[in-house]
Amino acid sequence: MGLTVIKPFRACPVLLTGALLWLTVVVPAQADEPQPERAQDLRYGWVLYEYHQGNAFEALTQLAVAREQGGIDGHGDHPALVEGGLMLSWGMTREASRLFTQLLGNDGAGSTLSPDVRNQAWFYLGKVFYLEGDHGLASENLERVDGDILAEANHELFREWIYLRARLAMMSSRFGDESELASLQSQLKDTDIWSLYLRYNSAVSALAAGDAVTAEAKLQALIAIIEQSTDSGEPEAEREGVLGRARLSLARLNLRDNQFEAALDVLGDMPLNGVFADQALFDYAVAAAGQGRPERALDALDTLSNRDLFLPWRQQVPFARAYVLEQMNRPQQALPAFKQAADHYQARIEELDNIRNRLSEENLMAQLDFGRESDGILTDSYGRLRVQPADFGMAEVLASETFQQALAELNELYRIQSFIAERQSRFESFRIMLETREQQRQVRIAQTRRALENQQADQWQQLHQEFSEKISSALTEEDVGFFMTSKQKALRDKLDEVEETLAGLPDDATTASQRATYQRMRAYFDWWIADDYGVNRWAAQKQLRELNREMDRFQAQRQRVETLMADDARHAELARRIAASERELATLGEEVADVLGNARQALLSQVDRMLLAQKEELNGYLLASRHAQARLADQLFRASQNAGAGDE
Amino acid sequence: MATCLNHRFPALLAALTLALTAPAFAQTNTGADKDDKAVAEQVEALKKKVIRLNRDLFILEEDLLFPANTQVAVFLSVDAGKFLKLDAVKLKVGDEIVASYLYTERQVKALERGGMQRLYVGNLKTGVHQMTAFVEGIGPDQRPYKQAASLEFEKGTGTAALEIRVEDRSSDYQPSVSIVEWE
Numbered sequence: 001m002g003l004t005v006i007k008p009f010r011a012c013p014v015l016l017t018g019a020l021l022w023l024t025v026v027v028p029a030q031a032d033e034p035q036p037e038r039a040q041d042l043r044y045g046w047v048l049y050e051y052h053q054g055n056a057f058e059a060l061t062q063l064a065v066a067r068e069q070g071g072i073d074g075h076g077d078h079p080a081l082v083e084g085g086l087m088l089s090w091g092m093t094r095e096a097s098r099l100f101t102q103l104l105g106n107d108g109a110g111s112t113l114s115p116d117v118r119n120q121a122w123f124y125l126g127k128v129f130y131l132e133g134d135h136g137l138a139s140e141n142l143e144r145v146d147g148d149i150l151a152e153a154n155h156e157l158f159r160e161w162i163y164l165r166a167r168l169a170m171m172s173s174r175f176g177d178e179s180e181l182a183s184l185q186s187q188l189k190d191t192d193i194w195s196l197y198l199r200y201n202s203a204v205s206a207l208a209a210g211d212a213v214t215a216e217a218k219l220q221a222l223i224a225i226i227e228q229s230t231d232s233g234e235p236e237a238e239r240e241g242v243l244g245r246a247r248l249s250l251a252r253l254n255l256r257d258n259q260f261e262a263a264l265d266v267l268g269d270m271p272l273n274g275v276f277a278d279q280a281l282f283d284y285a286v287a288a289a290g291q292g293r294p295e296r297a298l299d300a301l302d303t304l305s306n307r308d309l310f311l312p313w314r315q316q317v318p319f320a321r322a323y324v325l326e327q328m329n330r331p332q333q334a335l336p337a338f339k340q341a342a343d344h345y346q347a348r349i350e351e352l353d354n355i356r357n358r359l360s361e362e363n364l365m366a367q368l369d370f371g372r373e374s375d376g377i378l379t380d381s382y383g384r385l386r387v388q389p390a391d392f393g394m395a396e397v398l399a400s401e402t403f404q405q406a407l408a409e410l411n412e413l414y415r416i417q418s419f420i421a422e423r424q425s426r427f428e429s430f431r432i433m434l435e436t437r438e439q440q441r442q443v444r445i446a447q448t449r450r451a452l453e454n455q456q457a458d459q460w461q462q463l464h465q466e467f468s469e470k471i472s473s474a475l476t477e478e479d480v481g482f483f484m485t486s487k488q489k490a491l492r493d494k495l496d497e498v499e500e501t502l503a504g505l506p507d508d509a510t511t512a513s514q515r516a517t518y519q520r521m522r523a524y525f526d527w528w529i530a531d532d533y534g535v536n537r538w539a540a541q542k543q544l545r546e547l548n549r550e551m552d553r554f555q556a557q558r559q560r561v562e563t564l565m566a567d568d569a570r571h572a573e574l575a576r577r578i579a580a581s582e583r584e585l586a587t588l589g590e591e592v593a594d595v596l597g598n599a600r601q602a603l604l605s606q607v608d609r610m611l612l613a614q615k616e617e618l619n620g621y622l623l624a625s626r627h628a629q630a631r632l633a634d635q636l637f638r639a640s641q642n643a644g645a646g647d648e
Numbered sequence: 649m650a651t652c653l654n655h656r657f658p659a660l661l662a663a664l665t666l667a668l669t670a671p672a673f674a675q676t677n678t679g680a681d682k683d684d685k686a687v688a689e690q691v692e693a694l695k696k697k698v699i700r701l702n703r704d705l706f707i708l709e710e711d712l713l714f715p716a717n718t719q720v721a722v723f724l725s726v727d728a729g730k731f732l733k734l735d736a737v738k739l740k741v742g743d744e745i746v747a748s749y750l751y752t753e754r755q756v757k758a759l760e761r762g763g764m765q766r767l768y769v770g771n772l773k774t775g776v777h778q779m780t781a782f783v784e785g786i787g788p789d790q791r792p793y794k795q796a797a798s799l800e801f802e803k804g805t806g807t808a809a810l811e812i813r814v815e816d817r818s819s820d821y822q823p824s825v826s827i828v829e830w831e
Contacts, residue, residue, distance in 0.1 A: 049764055064702075409687055409691045595687065
């Protein structure tokens with residue numbers, strides 16, 4: 001078949017998938033849903049800072065840190081939505097699918113997200129599965145989208161949504177039910193670029209189903225629509241691309257049916273500076289030859305011959321040129337042309353063999369020009385690399401989705417490898433940090449020990465013990481004197497002094513009154529002491545209780561400090577974590593190396609298969625060229641023999 | 649083959665044209681898809697592990713360098729755009745400049761869309777500290793603009809988090825800068 005399905009997922013703007021999702025989060029279509037104007041959680045704010053810069057890995061890491069440290073407050077399901085968007089843009093489609101399904105459920109019930117946001121989550125998920133070729137999951141997710149809400153919230157996405165569903169309908173076993181397709185298509189304007197793509201792909205599907213008449217009619221209708229809608233708002237280059245493709249396809253259908261005049265008409269409308277100019281020129285040569293105008297065919301082929309034959313499809317030009325010369329009955333020119341073609345094919349086959357023999361990742365990458373910016377290779381919205389072939393022989397394989405995915409995966413693996421190398425270099429720093437931390441701890445311990453020594457804690461402890469015992473003993477013995485106040489003790493000492501003085505004096509009338517006074521004073525004192533005993537004892541006991549409390553606190557504090565000084569559990573735990581992470585990183589490095597080998601092999605195999613296919617084609621042309629050479633040489637020889645015989 | 653070539657040139661050329669395009673399409677449908685998918689799944693599983701490991705290393709590094717009892721983190725948020733185009737921010741703790749940052753357009757946009765930058769993380773003893781932020785940019789009427797904000801705060805035994813908030817102030821059509829302590 002000459003028609004191929006157009007994949008209209010041209011380079012979307014710089015925005016990442018996730019970023020597109022975020023737009024809907026902060027600008028909700030549903031006014032009744034209160035959206036936080038600013039981050040309610042610092043960690044979430046940080047996530048968004050990375051997210052809006054397209055730093056998916058950093059943002060996903062921060063989300064993981066937040067989850068580990070208690071989650072994000074105040075934002076409901078939005079962090080999970082953001083995480084899903086990040087995963088999609090970082091190529092973690094299966095994880096994103098799992099997360100979205102968990103978050104949104106089949107009907108979104110229980111989610112705090114607005115229907116608009118839910119819609120867009122399903123849309124992007126469906127689109128990613130579509131791009132990955134998983135049509136079942138793509139349909140499942142796209143069917144969950146509410147079209148009315150999507151149309152109102154984001155008409156751009158709505159149009160694309162219609163396109164994707166129509167494409168899936170075309171590709172499914174249900175195809176043949178034109179009504180479903182027509183119903184979908186009727187939701188788009190005829191001039192809408194998505195509608196144009198659909199019309200083209202619908203023609204392809206019709207042809208694939210063996211209905212060339214319908215395919216032709218659809219292509220003609222498509223060309224007419226584009227030609228009549230020059231004022232469309234769609235990008236001109238894209239419309240012209242579809243138009244060129246449609247004309248080329250229609251011309252090939254005409255050629256297939258030997259309608260050379262019609263093919264020439266269609267091809268004659270194609271611009272000479274268009275994307276498909278060369279292919280149109282070649283088809284023009286075919287049509288002209290078919291129509292019996294080999295001169296025009298030769299002109300077209302001569303023009304093509306003057307261009308570098310780097311595109312695989314152009315390899316047929318040398319053979320075709322020689323063939324046309326033969327058809328024009330110019331065997332003298334055709335013979336060297338076939339020889340030239342054979343030489344060209346031989347050289348090209350040897351070149352391909354050479355390339356295949358030394359095909360390596362390095363050589364392959366040398367054939368690709370990567371779009372770069374300061375922080376790495378540029379990617380599109382779905383993580384595919386912005387890359388152009390340096391050798392246009394690579395263009396076809398490069399254009400395939402599997403190659404693009406394999407290339408993107410290889411790039412991701414190299415980034416992971418570089419991450420691992422960078423992290424491994426940090427472990428030495430981690431150990432130094434841990435050592436420094438331990439040294440600082442030891443310094444603090446020494447300082448604390450000195451401070452404790454200065455406090456003479458043991459001496460205070462002993463004094464407290466002695467004091468307690470004395471009180472306890474006095475209580476047992478009901479030692480009234482022990483609990484006397486200082487004032488009472490001073491008075492007692494005074495009375496004892498008086499008693500002693502009186503004992504040294506003669507017992508006469510002079511001292512009798514003094515002795516009586518003393519007796520009265522002593523009696524009063526004894527009564528006073530006895531009377532105050534309860535109060536004094538309670539006061540002493542109260543003081544003791546307070547002292548006990550303070551001493552207990554002091555002891556506990558001291559014990560804690562001692563425990564902290566003796567305990568290095570924290571240090572051990574940190575050391576264990578460092579060692580565990582280092583081991584894990586080393587294991588990860590080995591796994592990455594294994595997968596990298598597989599990815600590299602997969603990529604090279606794809607290229608090798610392409611080169612092999614090219615070689616087989618060239619072998620066909622080589623063989624045909626050599627057969628033609630032999631035939632023409634034989635023809636010319638016989639002609640010369642006949643001419644010689646005539647002369648004789 | 650030669651006979652065929654001789655007699656059916658147009659058909660041949662068309663067929664060749666088609667044949668040359670076919671292998672490229674065929675490549676997308678070969679058995680290699682299965683292997684490619686397996687690689688894709690392996691890469692995804694690795695990415696999951698890398699995120700987890702990076703999380704652990706991030707937390708470990710913070711635990712080592714900035715223990716919770718001394719940690720101070722300062723974030724920057726920008727709820728502006730009308731009256732200030734952010735250019736640079738400097739941060740002083742006491743008399744020492746601890747952070748100084750120039751912003752790219754992409755970073756400014758990320759801030760304006762709700763992102764918060766962790767401008768500084770460090771260690772401080774418990775007690776009272778003075779934090780000062782200097783914000784520079786293009787202000788109203790496209791003139792260079794500079795504003796400072798200061799906050800005296802008490803560092804307790806837990807992690808301290810502060811936010812430098814740059815906002816549009818509609819009352820006098822000027823930007824405003826403040827430092828807010830998060831509980």
